Amino acid sequence: xxxxxxxxxxxxxxxxxxxxxxxxxxxxxxxxxxxxxxxxxxxxxxxxxxxxxxxxxxxxxxxxxxxxxxxxxxxxxxxxxxxxxxxxxxxxxxxxxxxxxxxxxxxxxxxxxxxxxxxxxxxxxxxxxxxxxxxxxxxxxxxxxxxxxxxxxxxxxxxxxxxxxxxxxxxxxxxxxxxxxxxxxxxxxxxxxxxxxxxxxxxxxxxxxxxxxxxxxxxxxxxxxxxxxxxxxxxxxxxxxxxxxxxxxxxxxxxxxxxxxxxxxxxxxxxxxxxxxxxxxxxxxxxxxxxxxxxxxxxxxxxxxxxxxxxxxxxxxxxxxxxxxxxxxxxxxxxxxxxxxxxxxxxxxxxxxxxxxxxxxxxxxxxxxxxxxxxxxxxxxxxxxxxxxxxxxxxxxxxxxxxxxxxxxxxxxxxxxxxxxxxxxxxxxxxxxxxxxxxxxxxxxxxxxxxxxxxxxxxxxx
Amino acid sequence: xxxxxxxxxxxxxxxxxxxxxxxxxxxxxxxxxxxxxxxxxxxxxxxxxxxxxxxxxxxxxxxxxxxxxxxxxxxxxxxxxxxxxxxxxxxxxxxxxxxxxxxxxxxxxxxxxxxxxxxxxxxxxxxxx
Ligand SMILES: Cc1cc2nc3c(=O)[nH]c(=O)nc-3n(C[C@H](O)[C@H](O)[C@H](O)COP(=O)(O)OP(=O)(O)OC[C@H]3O[C@@H](n4cnc5c(N)ncnc54)[C@H](O)[C@@H]3O)c2cc1C
Numbered sequence: 001x002x003x004x005x006x007x008x009x010x011x012x013x014x015x016x017x018x019x020x021x022x023x024x025x026x027x028x029x030x031x032x033x034x035x036x037x038x039x040x041x042x043x044x045x046x047x048x049x050x051x052x053x054x055x056x057x058x059x060x061x062x063x064x065x066x067x068x069x070x071x072x073x074x075x076x077x078x079x080x081x082x083x084x085x086x087x088x089x090x091x092x093x094x095x096x097x098x099x100x101x102x103x104x105x106x107x108x109x110x111x112x113x114x115x116x117x118x119x120x121x122x123x124x125x126x127x128x129x130x131x132x133x134x135x136x137x138x139x140x141x142x143x144x145x146x147x148x149x150x151x152x153x154x155x156x157x158x159x160x161x162x163x164x165x166x167x168x169x170x171x172x173x174x175x176x177x178x179x180x181x182x183x184x185x186x187x188x189x190x191x192x193x194x195x196x197x198x199x200x201x202x203x204x205x206x207x208x209x210x211x212x213x214x215x216x217x218x219x220x221x222x223x224x225x226x227x228x229x230x231x232x233x234x235x236x237x238x239x240x241x242x243x244x245x246x247x248x249x250x251x252x253x254x255x256x257x258x259x260x261x262x263x264x265x266x267x268x269x270x271x272x273x274x275x276x277x278x279x280x281x282x283x284x285x286x287x288x289x290x291x292x293x294x295x296x297x298x299x300x301x302x303x304x305x306x307x308x309x310x311x312x313x314x315x316x317x318x319x320x321x322x323x324x325x326x327x328x329x330x331x332x333x334x335x336x337x338x339x340x341x342x343x344x345x346x347x348x349x350x351x352x353x354x355x356x357x358x359x360x361x362x363x364x365x366x367x368x369x370x371x372x373x374x375x376x377x378x379x380x381x382x383x384x385x386x387x388x389x390x391x392x393x394x395x396x397x398x399x400x401x402x403x404x405x406x407x408x409x410x411x412x413x414x415x416x417x418x419x420x421x422x423x424x425x426x427x428x429x430x431x432x433x434x435x436x437x438x439x440x441x442x443x444x445x446x447x448x449x450x451x452x453x454x455x456x457x458x459x460x461x462x
Numbered sequence: 463x464x465x466x467x468x469x470x471x472x473x474x475x476x477x478x479x480x481x482x483x484x485x486x487x488x489x490x491x492x493x494x495x496x497x498x499x500x501x502x503x504x505x506x507x508x509x510x511x512x513x514x515x516x517x518x519x520x521x522x523x524x525x526x527x528x529x530x531x532x533x534x535x536x537x538x539x540x541x542x543x544x545x546x547x548x549x550x551x552x553x554x555x556x557x558x559x560x561x562x563x564x565x566x567x568x569x570x571x572x573x574x575x576x577x578x579x580x581x582x583x584x585x586x587x588x589x590x591x
Contacts, residue, residue: 385501
């Protein structure tokens with residue numbers, strides 16, 4: 001069986017490797033660089049910048065830790081970018097060598113479906129090659145969505161792609177959209193010394209998260225002197241000699257050196273031949289798939305951002321695995337019941353399972369437990385006490401339904417909860433498990449205990 | 463613990479010092495002691511309207527996060543910006559350098575609902591029981 005994978009992001013490259021492991025002959029077509037958005041313009045480069053931002057933050061607090069430094073602490077942007085690029089290129093090499101090792105053929109160029117078994121590839125050198133395949137996985141991903149009245153110019157009006165490659169630290173930055181990407185960049189730039197103002201149409205930042213978590217993030221942003229304006233709409237953007245002028249509905253005007261637009265992603269479903277072969281798309285242009293990740297056309301699968309789902313790298317990868325199995329004749333269904341998600345703001349945020357509103361929607365009688373990191377010795381030892389763990393549980397059965405964390409290492413802490421939910425464990429199971437001391441993981445144990453009003457490190461309720 | 467006589471006290475452990483139509487507000491010695499080391503205060507904004515008995519600020523200490531309740535209603539005309547960088551001033555001097563905000567009183571008669579130093583001290587002794 002010959003499989004062609006269109007796009008080598010975390011969806012496509014994982015699908016390719018899985019299919020190769022299952023014995024398929026695999027050809028991957030990639031237009032830019034293996035690793036896709038995630039590795040080249042998303043998850044990994046942002047986290048490399050977050051690591052530099054954290055280093056600056058820690059350096060500024062060295063005195064608190066009893067370390068004297070002489071001289072000023074100043075970010076060196078070109079070195080920060082070099083480090084980031086090195087992190088990315090190492091991972092890119094890793095994927096390329098995995099392809100080699102599993103015998104996956106990589107064709108660099110832009111692919112377009114001609115028929116359900118034929119793909120035309122416009123290669124980097126301008127030549128065109130037509131490749132035939134028995135099965136095809138479409139994994140073309142997404143790109144930054146722009147606002148038509150002020151498109152990206154790469155210089156002053158930036159996309160997240162541009163922001164990852166800036167040449168100098170802007171004195172001031174306006175970020176349109178206080179979602180995950182906007183908030184992550186706000187924290188990064190603020191630590192670099194930029195004055196950051198965020199403009200959001202919704203009533204708050206990261207509006208898809210648990211409201212208590214979102215509220216604490218807003219407070220933490222305020223602490224950093226990141227200005228967040230909510231329920232405002234940008235009406236006008238103009239470049240003038242002194243910077244970018246942003247006109248808001250209601251007449252107010254903001255001025256900054258640069259503008260970052262992070263309002264969402266637009267799906268790469270154009271120009272890849274979907275119409276020609278009649279692949280069905282939904283209302284947002286997303287490719288429609290069934291639980292086997294198969295499109296309406298037999299033997300053609302679609303995975304990752306292009307299916308318009310959760311827009312998460314690990315979801316794309318899991319979908320890639322499922323598609324690869326099915327393409328190779330082994331039936332597998334996608335299971336979205338447990339999808340942890342992390343936001344790399346400072347502090348970090350992570351969640352898995354149901355929020356309160358989702359539990360109510362399902363008609364579940366639920367109960368919550370909370371635990372503040374500041375009540376943990378480890379958090380104090382680390383000097384990172386902001387944040388909490390929140391547990392949502394089924395009141396009747398005691399089953400763990402959801403966990404929401406804001407605080408240090410939230411993105412690593414969430415997986416205990418993910419496994420527990422996947423296994424259908426009760427809150428009692430977590431509370432009764434001995435957790436090592438002193439660790440941040442004690443936070444989840446105590447939040448689980450708090451569900452039953454039994455947490456140790458909380459004062460008696462008044 | 464210290465409760466100056468020239469101040470008025472709210473049961474939620476805030477104090478007011480009135481001069482004419484203006485009032486300075488802050489948290490009491492008892493409150494700062496109960497909170498422990500203060501690491502952050504979410505200062506209100508200038509021109510914000512605050513109302514008596516409602517939260518107008520939030521204080522974070524190494525132990526807890528706690529709302530600060532307005533002892534009187536009014537419009538914020540000044541905030542203690544020193545607290546932004548050094549919130550621990552509240553621990554050191556809750557009635558002096560640790561003041562939180564100055565406001566223009568909406569209804570000066572609200573002052574009459576507040577406790578004087580002796581009553582407040584008695585109140586917290588009662589509460590502690
Ligand atoms: C700034 C930022 C930060 C992010 N941080 C996180 C995070 O921390 N965690 C997380 O889970 N997710 C994160 N994401 C989201 C994550 O990057 C995406 O969900 C993920 O990359 C989707 O994978 P994909 O394989 O579907 O598509 P993509 O990664 O977009 O890959 C698609 C690939 O297909 C190629 N392609 C497109 N069209 C063609 C064509 N016609 N022919 C050949 N190749 C083509 C593209 O060049 C690209 O390489 C972030 C995104 C951004 C923008």
